[in-house]
Amino acid sequence: MIDSSSYQAILDRKNTIMRQSVGIDYDQYKTGLIAFDYEKMMEDTGYTLAEVAKIQKNSGVGNTPLKELKNITALARKVSAPGKGARIFIKDEALNDSGSFKARRASISCYHAKKSGYAGVIAATSGNYGAAVASQAAKYGLKCIVVQECFDSRGIGQPEIIEKARACEAYGAEVVQLSVGPELFYTFLRLLEETGYFNASLYTPYSVLGIETLGAEIIDDTLKETGRIPDMVVITNAGGGNLTGTARGILQKTNQKIQIVGASVNLKGLHMAKDTDFNRKSFTTGHTGFGIPFIINPDRSDVPRSAARPLRYIDRYCSVNQGQVFFVTEMLTVLEGIERGPAGNTSLAAAFSLAQELNQDQIIVVQETEYTSAGKHHQAQLAFARENGIDIHFGDPRTEMPGQSIVLPQKVQDLFTQELPLDPIRQSYIKNACGSHLRIGSIDLKYLCDETHLKYADVQTILDHLDVIVEDKE
Amino acid sequence: MISKNTWVQIHKIVLKPEERPATLPEETRKVPLELWVKGYLLTEANLGDEVSVRTITGRLECGTLVQINPCYLHTYGAFVPEILKIDLIVKDALYRSENHD
Numbered sequence: 001m002i003d004s005s006s007y008q009a010i011l012d013r014k015n016t017i018m019r020q021s022v023g024i025d026y027d028q029y030k031t032g033l034i035a036f037d038y039e040k041m042m043e044d045t046g047y048t049l050a051e052v053a054k055i056q057k058n059s060g061v062g063n064t065p066l067k068e069l070k071n072i073t074a075l076a077r078k079v080s081a082p083g084k085g086a087r088i089f090i091k092d093e094a095l096n097d098s099g100s101f102k103a104r105r106a107s108i109s110c111y112h113a114k115k116s117g118y119a120g121v122i123a124a125t126s127g128n129y130g131a132a133v134a135s136q137a138a139k140y141g142l143k144c145i146v147v148q149e150c151f152d153s154r155g156i157g158q159p160e161i162i163e164k165a166r167a168c169e170a171y172g173a174e175v176v177q178l179s180v181g182p183e184l185f186y187t188f189l190r191l192l193e194e195t196g197y198f199n200a201s202l203y204t205p206y207s208v209l210g211i212e213t214l215g216a217e218i219i220d221d222t223l224k225e226t227g228r229i230p231d232m233v234v235i236t237n238a239g240g241g242n243l244t245g246t247a248r249g250i251l252q253k254t255n256q257k258i259q260i261v262g263a264s265v266n267l268k269g270l271h272m273a274k275d276t277d278f279n280r281k282s283f284t285t286g287h288t289g290f291g292i293p294f295i296i297n298p299d300r301s302d303v304p305r306s307a308a309r310p311l312r313y314i315d316r317y318c319s320v321n322q323g324q325v326f327f328v329t330e331m332l333t334v335l336e337g338i339e340r341g342p343a344g345n346t347s348l349a350a351a352f353s354l355a356q357e358l359n360q361d362q363i364i365v366v367q368e369t370e371y372t373s374a375g376k377h378h379q380a381q382l383a384f385a386r387e388n389g390i391d392i393h394f395g396d397p398r399t400e401m402p403g404q405s406i407v408l409p410q411k412v413q414d415l416f417t418q419e420l421p422l423d424p425i426r427q428s429y430i431k432n433a434c435g436s437h438l439r440i441g442s443i444d445l446k447y448l449c450d451e452t453h454l455k456y457a458d459v460q461t462i463l464d465h466l467d468v469i470v471e472d473k474e
Numbered sequence: 475m476i477s478k479n480t481w482v483q484i485h486k487i488v489l490k491p492e493e494r495p496a497t498l499p500e501e502t503r504k505v506p507l508e509l510w511v512k513g514y515l516l517t518e519a520n521l522g523d524e525v526s527v528r529t530i531t532g533r534l535e536c537g538t539l540v541q542i543n544p545c546y547l548h549t550y551g552a553f554v555p556e557i558l559k560i561d562l563i564v565k566d567a568l569y570r571s572e573n574h575d
Contacts, residue, residue, distance in 0.1 A: 007493060075568045120531060143531040153505040162548045169512075174531045179508040181498065183489055187509065195533065274499040330560040335568065375548035383551025392556060408556055412567045 010189050018303060021192040021199035023116055026304040033440050034433050035447030036305055038312075045112075045205045049252055052108055053213050059139050060097030061107045062213050066221035066365070067092055071335040076355045079413045086231065086358035088351055090366045091218060094340050098135035098171070099128065099371025101214055105202060105241065106132035108210040113198035114140040120197035124188040124302060126150060126161045127285040127343075128370055133200050134171035144173035145197065147188050151179050152278045159384050160284055160343070163375030180275045185302060203301035203308050208245045215249020218365050229254055231362040234347040234354060237262035237317070238290040240298055240310035246367055247313035259315045263350035264291035265343075266319040266418060267402045279388050280403040282322050282381045286346045291317075292420075296428045311422075311429055311452050318417035320349040321400040323392075323407040326378045327415070328352060342378045344370030353417045382406065426452040430462050438468055445470045476542055480515045483544040484527055486537030511535050512544055 077085030120143030137144035513527030
């Protein structure tokens with residue numbers, strides 16, 4: 001007899017467990033062989049932007065201050081070409097209850113879970129989202145379990161993740177900590193089935209709806225402060241929800257073109273499922289190890305159809321190195337008097353270089369910060385890296401080797417962003433979306449255009465290269 | 475002997491190496507998938523005993539008793555002098571021409 005709690009048995013029940021724990025029948029949105037109706041899935045949640053804002057206002061979330069980083073702007077101008085150096089603003093999301101923008105994502109999930117009669121919520125996260133769900137669950141009197149990938153096989157935990165476990169427990173959550181491995185998903189499913197709690201996944205429509213207010217506030221705040229809308233918004237990208245939600249919120253406020261830029265920490269060469277690589281990285285999220293696989297295949301998430309679909313909205317994608325993010329985190333502390341956690345400053349590190357491309361009358365908004373604490377601080381994370389044999393030195397940040405070195409820029413001029421070209425990413429996305437299908441329908445073609453933000457002819461060219469035929473062309 | 479209802483941490487093996495998917499990197503597949511969770515001890519026991527606990531959400535879990543009144547010991551870590559040098563670099567670059575100290 002097969003053990004009903006075995007790895008395979010639980011994974012075989014995945015779809016049923018998901019349906020019960022999210023309350024969404026994802027099959028109903030399927031419109032083609034590969035296509036599904038994304039907008040309908042978002043609309044069916046039944047929450048408008050105004051309702052989301054109201055729920056968040058009542059739960060300690062949103063309306064965070066937009067702050068102009070005058071000294072950092074002045075510094076960028078010192079190293080820019082004449083006339084260049086856009087005004088840099090930062091949305092101080094650390095001031096949400098629980099200390100990050102993730103409170104926006106958790107707020108709607110927890111509100112919805114309570115409204116739908118669930119007794120509790122579960123989230124699989126090693127990041128700020130755990131504290132966010134725990135904090136919001138506390139407000140609604142919901143039980144909460146957070147499942148973390150925390151320790152390597154030596155039992156050594158990332159200091160940043162240990163701090164998040166502390167925060168979750170402080171807000172009253174149960175924290176289930178695991179060693180390295182993607183089978184975290186198995187434990188997650190087992191817990192969902194055992195408890196019947198709501199799956200507060202980062203990838204449900206509720207989670208992404210919660211971030212739309214951030215995009216909307218960026219437009220309102222920037223208009224209020226400067227009389228104009230931003231020219232560029234820089235967004236840290238991992239699973240894609242932050243970028244998707246922010247961009248969707250912006251689109252609900254203005255149809256003027258704003259460049260949407262994704263930024264991730266470069267962790268090239270490190271394997272996310274490798275036990276021996278786990279503690280050789282200094283960033284547990286916001287990095288290319290999540291950013292690239294999720295942008296190419298958003299549905300690799302913990303729900304059948306992810307609401308986080310960054311390729312629909314992104315105009316440009318950049319990476320920055322770990323040493324640069326630590327450098328900029330210290331810059332924010334000593335030049336602006338704002339001490340925040342490093343991971344939340346990934347987009348700021350990119351913005352410092354990107355601002356130098358724009359004119360001085362232009363505006364660039366960095367859309368998040370995160371709280372800082374023991375373990376979750378550049379001092380703690382650099383110390384941990386050094387203990388784990390990472391070579392930390394000043395030099396050319398382009399020579400940084402993730403997992404071996406952290407290179408701090410010797411001078412401000414050395415801060416740079418690495419362009420991650422979107423065309424190969426779009427091609428990989430389409431290849432992955434088609435999977436084994438060699439024939440797709442016209443509805444699928446339309447879907448691929450929406451998904452990649454490409455024109456028909458461009459998608460058709462990529463499909464031709466893949467030997468995929470579009471049938472029933474209109 | 476640790477008394478019943480003490481707040482403890484337990485540890486257990488979720489998957490043995492041979493139960494882990496073949497697609498995992500070698501380094502991960504050769505070690506078990508381990509789990510740690512905290513709860514109230516259901517019966518008196520000693521460190522290292524197989525025990526059952528009730529977690530804060532009311533679930534029952536069993537595993538090896540590894541810690542009593544588990545605490546947080548994470549810190550800001552050993553001093554990293556490079557951080558002070560960053561201060562000098564950015565302040566010098568911003569204020570140099572303004573005769574700022």
